[in-house]
Amino acid sequence: MKPSSLFIPFSLILLLLVSFVPPAAAFCGFFVSQADTSLFNQASEVIIARDHHRTILTIANDYQGEVQDFALVVPVPVAITEDQVQVGDPKILQRLDEFTAPRLVEYFDSDPCTPQTGASFGFSTQGGIGIINFGDGKNAAPLDNAALLGVTIEDRFSIGEYDILLLSAKESEGLETWLRQNNYQLPEGASKVLHPYIRQDFKFFVAKINLAEFEQSEFQALRPLQIAYESPRFSLPIRLGMLNAQGAQDLIVYALTPTGRVELTNYRTVPIPSDVNIPEFVEDEFGAFYQALFQTSYETENKEVAFLEYAWDMSWCDPCAANPLTPEELRQAGVFWLPSPQARAESQPNAATQSPSALPPFPVTPLPSSASPVVNLSSPVQQNPTPVHITRLHVRYARDKFPEDLRFQTTGNRENYQGRYVIQRPYREAPTCDVSDYRASVRDRQSQELETLAQLTGWDKKQLHRKVDWLEDVPLVKPQGDDWWRDLFSTE
Amino acid sequence: MFKDARDAQIAFLGMFLVLGISTRDWTIQPGLMAAIAASCLLTQWLAQVVIPKLQGQVIKLWQLPPSWKSALITALGLCLLLRGNHYWSMALAGVVAIASKFLLRVGNKHFFNPANFGIIVALTLTPDAWVSPGQWGTQAWYLLLFLGAGGLVLKWVGRWETSAAFLCTYAGLEAVRYAWLGWTADVYLHKLMSGSLLLFALFMVTDPRSIPNARQARVVWAVLVAWLTFLLQEEFFLTTGMFWALFVLAPLTPVLDRIWSAPQFQFTASKESTPLTT
Numbered sequence: 001m002k003p004s005s006l007f008i009p010f011s012l013i014l015l016l017l018v019s020f021v022p023p024a025a026a027f028c029g030f031f032v033s034q035a036d037t038s039l040f041n042q043a044s045e046v047i048i049a050r051d052h053h054r055t056i057l058t059i060a061n062d063y064q065g066e067v068q069d070f071a072l073v074v075p076v077p078v079a080i081t082e083d084q085v086q087v088g089d090p091k092i093l094q095r096l097d098e099f100t101a102p103r104l105v106e107y108f109d110s111d112p113c114t115p116q117t118g119a120s121f122g123f124s125t126q127g128g129i130g131i132i133n134f135g136d137g138k139n140a141a142p143l144d145n146a147a148l149l150g151v152t153i154e155d156r157f158s159i160g161e162y163d164i165l166l167l168s169a170k171e172s173e174g175l176e177t178w179l180r181q182n183n184y185q186l187p188e189g190a191s192k193v194l195h196p197y198i199r200q201d202f203k204f205f206v207a208k209i210n211l212a213e214f215e216q217s218e219f220q221a222l223r224p225l226q227i228a229y230e231s232p233r234f235s236l237p238i239r240l241g242m243l244n245a246q247g248a249q250d251l252i253v254y255a256l257t258p259t260g261r262v263e264l265t266n267y268r269t270v271p272i273p274s275d276v277n278i279p280e281f282v283e284d285e286f287g288a289f290y291q292a293l294f295q296t297s298y299e300t301e302n303k304e305v306a307f308l309e310y311a312w313d314m315s316w317c318d319p320c321a322a323n324p325l326t327p328e329e330l331r332q333a334g335v336f337w338l339p340s341p342q343a344r345a346e347s348q349p350n351a352a353t354q355s356p357s358a359l360p361p362f363p364v365t366p367l368p369s370s371a372s373p374v375v376n377l378s379s380p381v382q383q384n385p386t387p388v389h390i391t392r393l394h395v396r397y398a399r400d401k402f403p404e405d406l407r408f409q410t411t412g413n414r415e416n417y418q419g420r421y422v423i424q425r426p427y428r429e430a431p432t433c434d435v436s437d438y439r440a441s442v443r444d445r446q447s448q449e450l451e452t453l454a455q456l457t458g459w460d461k462k463q464l465h466r467k468v469d470w471l472e473d474v475p476l477v478k479p480q481g482d483d484w485w486r487d488l489f490s491t492e
Numbered sequence: 493m494f495k496d497a498r499d500a501q502i503a504f505l506g507m508f509l510v511l512g513i514s515t516r517d518w519t520i521q522p523g524l525m526a527a528i529a530a531s532c533l534l535t536q537w538l539a540q541v542v543i544p545k546l547q548g549q550v551i552k553l554w555q556l557p558p559s560w561k562s563a564l565i566t567a568l569g570l571c572l573l574l575r576g577n578h579y580w581s582m583a584l585a586g587v588v589a590i591a592s593k594f595l596l597r598v599g600n601k602h603f604f605n606p607a608n609f610g611i612i613v614a615l616t617l618t619p620d621a622w623v624s625p626g627q628w629g630t631q632a633w634y635l636l637l638f639l640g641a642g643g644l645v646l647k648w649v650g651r652w653e654t655s656a657a658f659l660c661t662y663a664g665l666e667a668v669r670y671a672w673l674g675w676t677a678d679v680y681l682h683k684l685m686s687g688s689l690l691l692f693a694l695f696m697v698t699d700p701r702s703i704p705n706a707r708q709a710r711v712v713w714a715v716l717v718a719w720l721t722f723l724l725q726e727e728f729f730l731t732t733g734m735f736w737a738l739f740v741l742a743p744l745t746p747v748l749d750r751i752w753s754a755p756q757f758q759f760t761a762s763k764e765s766t767p768l769t770t
Contacts, residue, residue, distance in 0.1 A: 172674075196673035232729040260577075260620070265731045266683070268629040270517050305629065403679045409731045412620035414577055415519060 043250035045093050046236065049334030050410060051258050053230050056334030060093045061222040067209045070222065071184050073240060075194075075202040077231040079154055080166060087160035088224040092332045096254045098322035100310035100392040102272065102419030104286050105319055109427040112438035145181070149174035154203060160223060161214040165206040169198050179206075187243040197237065226334060236406045238397055248303070248398040253406075256335050258387040261311045261413040266404050268305040269393065272297060272419045273456055279449045280423050281467045289421070292457035294394070304401040310392035311417040335388055389414060424449075426471045435474075442471045497648040498561040504641040505568035505695070511634075512572065516627060520575060527579040529567040531586030536563035539594045562606075562701075563590055569607035569696070573623050573688075574614055581618040585610035598746035601756060605699050605738060612739045615732060625731050628687020635690055642694025651698040657711045658693050661718035669726060692734050704745050706752035713748055717741050 047058035059074065146153055150170030157164055169175035172195035179186055184206075197204075207225060214222075241249065255262035263269040273293065282289045297307065317324055327338050339347070395406065426442045446468055454461040512518050540557035557563070566589050576582050589610030593602040596609075614621035628634055646652040663684055670680040697703070697717060704710045717737050724733030 192674065192676075196675050199673045234729070263624060263626065265625045266686070268516070268626050269624075302631065403676070403682045407731075409622070409625075411575070411622035411624070412577060412618075413519060413575065413622065414620070 043252060044241070045097070045252045045254070047093065047096065047254045047256065047333050048236075048262075048408075049256040049336060050234065050262075051337050053232050054228075054336065055231065055234070056226055056228045056336055058088050058093070058224050058226045058334055060090070060224045067214055067222065068211055070209050072205075072207040072225070073179075073184070074205040074207075074227075075197040075237045075240065076166075076205045076227065076229060077200075077202055077233045078229050079168070079203050080205070080227060080229050081155060082157040082159070082164075084228040085157075085159050085164060086226045087162065088226045088334075089332050090221065090223050092325075092329060093224060093254075095322065095325055095329055096333060096390070096392075097252070099317070099320075099325060100254065100312075100390060100418075101321055102274075102290050102309055102421070103319065103321045104283060104421050104423065106283070106423045106425060108425040109442070111427050111429065112435045113431055113433040146178055149178045151175055151178040158210055158213065159225075161210055161217055162207045162225060163210045165204075167204040167206060168201075169194070169204070172198050175204070190240075190243060193239050193243060202237075228334075228336075234408045234410070236408075238402060238405055242397070242399045242402075248396050251395045251397065253391075253393040253395070254333070255391040255393065255408070255410075256314070256330070256333060257389050257391075257410045258337050259414075260389050260411050261308075261415070262391040262393070262408050262410050263308075263413075264306050264393070264406055265409050266407045267395075267402070268301070269308055270297075270301055270305045271308045271417055272394070274417070274419050275422065276452050276456065277422045277424055277445070277449050278453050278456075279446065279464070279468050280425060281469065282421070282453065283423060286421075289453075289457060290419075292459060294396075296456060296458045298396050302401070303396070303398065306393050306395040306406070308391065308417060309394050309419045310390065311413075311415070312390055313414065313416065314388035314390050330388055337387065428471065431474065439471050439473055446470060497645055498565060500648065501565050501645050501695070502561060502568065504645065505565060505572060507641075508638075508691070509568060509571055511637075512627070516629070518575075518624075518627060520571065524576060524579065524582045525571045527582040528570045528574070528586045529564070531583040532563045532567040532570070532590050533557075533560060535587050535590035536560060539590065562593075566590060566606045566610070570610055572691070573607065574611050575622050575624060576614065576618065577620040578618070581614055581621045584618060585614040585621065588613045601701070601746070601749070603702055603745040604742045605696060605702050608696060608735055608738045608742070611732075611735050615735075623732055623735065625686065625688045628691070630682060630685040630687070632685070634687050635685060638687065638690045638694055642690070642698075646694065646698055649698070649700045651700050651703070651710070653707060654698045654703060654710045654714045655693050657714035658697050658718045661715045662689075662693075662722055665719065665722040666726075669722075689734070697738065701756075702742065702745065704748040704752065705756055706749070706754035709748035709752040709754075713741065713744060716744070 045060035047056075047060075049056040049058075059072070061072075151174055152168045153165060154168050155164075155166040167175065167178075169178075172191040175194055175198065176186055176191040179190075194204075205227065209222070236251075236253070238251070253262075278289070294307070314324060314330065325333065327344070328341065331338055331340070395402075424445065426446075427438070450461065450464055450468055453459065454464060513520070536557045536559060540559060541551055541553060541555060545551050545553055567586060570582070570585055570589065574582065574585055576585075589606040592604045592609040593606050596602055596604055611621075611623060615623070642655065643652070646655055666683055667680060670683070697714060704713050717734075720737035720741060721734040724730040724736055730736060
């Protein structure tokens with residue numbers, strides 16, 4: 001068959017693939033498994049959307065205790081007003097998490113007896129990361145004697161279920177005393193850590209729960225807080241949060257920029273091991289696998305680096321762990337440089353007649369790639385790329401290895417990166433030809449996958465050995481009957 | 493072991509590059525490094541072979557330019573420090589780095605550190621170039637390696653006081669700042685234990701061909717570079733502060749050379765005028 005004559009049937013097959021994939025995985029293929037959504041206990045999540053000096057910081061909140069005990073203290077580099085604070089949608093963190101989470105990809109060997117058959121694929125994700133609050137305290141009492149202690153209440157207001165105070169202070173002891181007097185349960189040694197921030201003229205953003213509002217609201221959990229500010233400082237204060245921490249804490253940073261990847265400037269940023277083939281059984285324990293892999297990498301790197309888990313242009317993905325975020329969702333995540341729906345509608349008069357939700361988020365077009373056309377066919381590509389690059393950083397920090405706050409920089413690096421783990425399924429159907437060579441090569445591959453797994457996770461190889469579904473040699477299945485055409489047709 | 497200090501410098505910078513690529517997960521690709529090396533060496537060849545030949549000098553067109561070692565050192569320095577996505581960004585840095593040696597001169601001396609000049613031009617004029625101050629981390633054995641290698645080269649070229657003045661001033665200013673802020677000593681030490689800072693202090697600020705000739709002038713100059721680095725980093729939050737400080741203060745070199753005169757540095761006793769440049 002000539003290459004040109006292959007084109008029409010092949011195109012039809014691709015078209016069918018595009019037409020019949022279920023909507024949830026429209027861009028992405030097939031879910032193999034969905035891992036637990038709370039793999040890392042005590043993990044905080046923040047979104048930082050930043051362009052030049054402008055920042056929208058979203059602090060996620062999955063505080064598990066009594067809401068009246070909740071308090072959050074965040075040093076912010078500049079004064080902010082009520083207008084610059086809002087309550088965000090918790091779903092947006094979940095969306096970002098799902099979109100950027102390390103993923104398991106599945107490929108299938110083709111029948112070794114009919115090698116021209118194309119391979120198919122699938123993938124899965126491991127999801128969610130838990131969060132904790134930065135501070136801890138009791139519902140605050142009325143405010144007084146602030147001036148005596150050198151504490152200035154710059155602003156106070158309520159947003160949704162939160163009561164917000166913006167404090168500035170002259171002395172750390174005064175601030176600590178004032179917070180204690182107002183029933184904020186500060187850990188020991190707080191003033192020593194507050195001191196450097198006061199000296200650098202930081203303000204303190206203090207949030208607690210307005211119980212009446214919270215009880216009236218429809219929300220079961222606390223929603224994230226979003227703060228907009230403009231400052232040349234690009235850093236996250238982690239020292240306050242370490243005061244009352246037991247051991248290491250996990251922090252997931254979703255950094256959104258118009259230019260490229262975000263990295264740390266005062267710690268190394270190390271890509272998490274990726275693109276490795278692992279045994280098939282990992283599908284059932286992908287969450288545990290990734291946790292072990294992360295722990296091993298963390299220890300190998302002497303517990304003093306930040307890990308890059310994902311870096312990608314937000315207009316597409318390959319494979320997609322979740323649908324890409326719509327422009328509206330990106331705006332909810334703080335991407336302020338994207339035009340509003342009204343502005344978009346005005347600039348595109350033809351689109352104005354349709355409601356934004358009725359529009360598909362991104363037009364789907366095939367992406368040319370030599371590596372894996374089927375995977376790429378199902379990946380969405382935006383024709384006018386969204387100027388948003390996402391970086392997912394995972395930092396496990398403890399006081400001894402992370403003495404300084406995290407400082408970041410935006411780079412022009414637009415290279416894509418993802419934590420991606422591959423399962424290659426052997427062809428297990430009854431063979432119709434001699435497959436001993438194929439099966440031997442698969443067993444070699446399985447040994448190699450086992451080796452890789454043990455190395456990445458530190459798991460015991462002997463125990464893993466038992467879990468592998470080794471591909472054994474099987475007798476050749478003779479064709480039934482007088483298939484006089486088989487010899488002729490199998491020469492393709 | 494080495495004929496001149498440039499051989500040692502090429503060996504050490506090459507070793508750092510191999511170490512960085514093999515152990516530090518750098519994102520630099522072989523093609524981008526090749527673009528840097530080719531642009532540096534071709535520009536050097538153009539300036540030292542092609543143009544003189546066009547001007548009528550008797551010189552073979554296909555010969556190595558006399559200062560190819562300097563160009564290679566510049567290329568290695570750029571490979572170690574500069575990152576980008578596109579070939580042309582890297583090539584631009586290489587071309588302007590070398591061209592600056594021939595075009596921006598006072599008397600018989602260039603005053604910009606070529607690699608630093610290339611970095612600043614790439615950072616300013618291209619959308620994709622960046623430098624990664626955190627790329628070496630803070631592991632002690634790297635720092636010791638840099639100190640050892642840098643110490644050897646500096647002893648050879650006699651510029652150790654420049655590094656010392658830079659490091660002492662910078663460390664002193666940071667010490668005052670961190671004490672005033674009330675951070676504990678480990679925060680301060682973490683700040684100082686940066687591989688990038690040490691490489692800059694040992695291999696870039698000490699380029700004997702572009703920095704002042706007299707010892708007093710070099711000390712004054714290094715103190716100024718350290719002070720401006722500190723200011724740009726801590727007050728203006730510029731992560732590339734040290735490169736900008738060196739760039740801004742480079743034109744002071746001819747002024748300081750005028751105030752304190754001393755013979756210009758030569759690598760060898762020969763007539764060859766070849767700058768050691770990172």
